[in-house]
Amino acid sequence: MRTIGLEEHFVTPELEGYGAGTATVAQPGRWAEASRRLLDLTGERLEAMDAAGLDVQVLSLNSPGIQAEPDLGVAVSRAAAVNDLLAATIEAHPSRFAGFAALPLQDPQAAAKELERSVTQLGLRGALVNAHTHGRYLDDPALRVVWEHAEGLDVPLYLHPANGVDAAHVLSGHPELIGPMWSWGTDTASHALRLVFGGVFDDFPGAKLLLGHMGEGLPYVLWRLDSRWGFHNHHGIELHRGLPSAYLRHNLYITTSGVCSAPPLQCALAALGPDHVLFGTDYPFEEMDVATEFLRTAPIDEGDRAKIAHTNAERLLKL
Numbered sequence: 001m002r003t004i005g006l007e008e009h010f011v012t013p014e015l016e017g018y019g020a021g022t023a024t025v026a027q028p029g030r031w032a033e034a035s036r037r038l039l040d041l042t043g044e045r046l047e048a049m050d051a052a053g054l055d056v057q058v059l060s061l062n063s064p065g066i067q068a069e070p071d072l073g074v075a076v077s078r079a080a081a082v083n084d085l086l087a088a089t090i091e092a093h094p095s096r097f098a099g100f101a102a103l104p105l106q107d108p109q110a111a112a113k114e115l116e117r118s119v120t121q122l123g124l125r126g127a128l129v130n131a132h133t134h135g136r137y138l139d140d141p142a143l144r145v146v147w148e149h150a151e152g153l154d155v156p157l158y159l160h161p162a163n164g165v166d167a168a169h170v171l172s173g174h175p176e177l178i179g180p181m182w183s184w185g186t187d188t189a190s191h192a193l194r195l196v197f198g199g200v201f202d203d204f205p206g207a208k209l210l211l212g213h214m215g216e217g218l219p220y221v222l223w224r225l226d227s228r229w230g231f232h233n234h235h236g237i238e239l240h241r242g243l244p245s246a247y248l249r250h251n252l253y254i255t256t257s258g259v260c261s262a263p264p265l266q267c268a269l270a271a272l273g274p275d276h277v278l279f280g281t282d283y284p285f286e287e288m289d290v291a292t293e294f295l296r297t298a299p300i301d302e303g304d305r306a307k308i309a310h311t312n313a314e315r316l317l318k319l
């Protein structure tokens with residue numbers, strides 16, 4: 001069965017330093033090994049893909065990537081350079097790789113232009129955004145231009161976690177809860193809900209948002225979101241679609257990245273529908289062969305398995 005992974009990270013020597021903050025939430029030895037594998041684009045990576053039966057990796061720059069750059073001009077030029085490198089890598093291995101662009105969101109107009117260039121000239125399939133950009137989230141009015149372009153080009157934006165601006169008070173004294181194990185998920189789910197209540201999907205009904213990690217917990221809470229929205233909304237916000245879950249069922253697509261467990265997959269399929277669940281591994285932070293084995297053996301409908309493995313990605317990314 002053709003298998004396409006949507007959350008497959010890499011980094012370049014020039015951009016590796018942006019990950020210094022991310023390294024602080026990992027075991028040093030494990031981080032060193034992941035860093036080594038992030039820097040390899042076509043060697044060990046292709047061997048691991050072959051061994052795992054992963055036909056295509058949709059590559060993305062590792063978190064936080066360009067968004068950590070403080071200088072606007074440097075962010076713009078480095079995003080263009082890494083997207084060019086990504087396109088060249090894909091061109092050399094067109095049957096094995098596709099890519100999500102990195103965007104210099106520090107400069108919204110430049111980010112929108114880079115998205116357009118990446119899709120129309122480089123053949124990339126959308127963009128991957130790593131959480132906030134110096135505290136600015138994707139519902140910010142200044143970033144509507146990026147959504148306008150994404151909708152116009154009919155490409156998804158993949159919202160991936162990164163270290164937050166600060167940690168919630170409830171996590172004080174518990175650094176073990178800060179990072180991918182816990183806080184990145186709640187941060188990213190919160191960011192996605194900012195898009196719903198911030199009107200992004202009312203302004204751009206055709207926008208497509210991808211979330212990794214089995215939807216960062218959101219598929220599990222649709223009913224409660226709707227119920228409590230009806231009871232507690234007194235902020236003057238109107239949702240054109242009426243209920244929060246309507247946006248999560250319409251605009252949201254999720255990947256299985258970093259989650260190899262059947263109950264959350266079955267929940268995601270039931271909550272969002274089988275056309276909105278796609279495969280991903282979160283390489284090199286998870287192993288490709290573990291993820292593909294999970295995909296092949298999970299107790300789900302065979303038609304749904306094919307949708308998750310490849311047909312949803314082929315449709316959404318025009319692969």
Ligand code: ZN
Pocket residue numbers: 007009160212257282
């Ligand atoms: Zn990831």
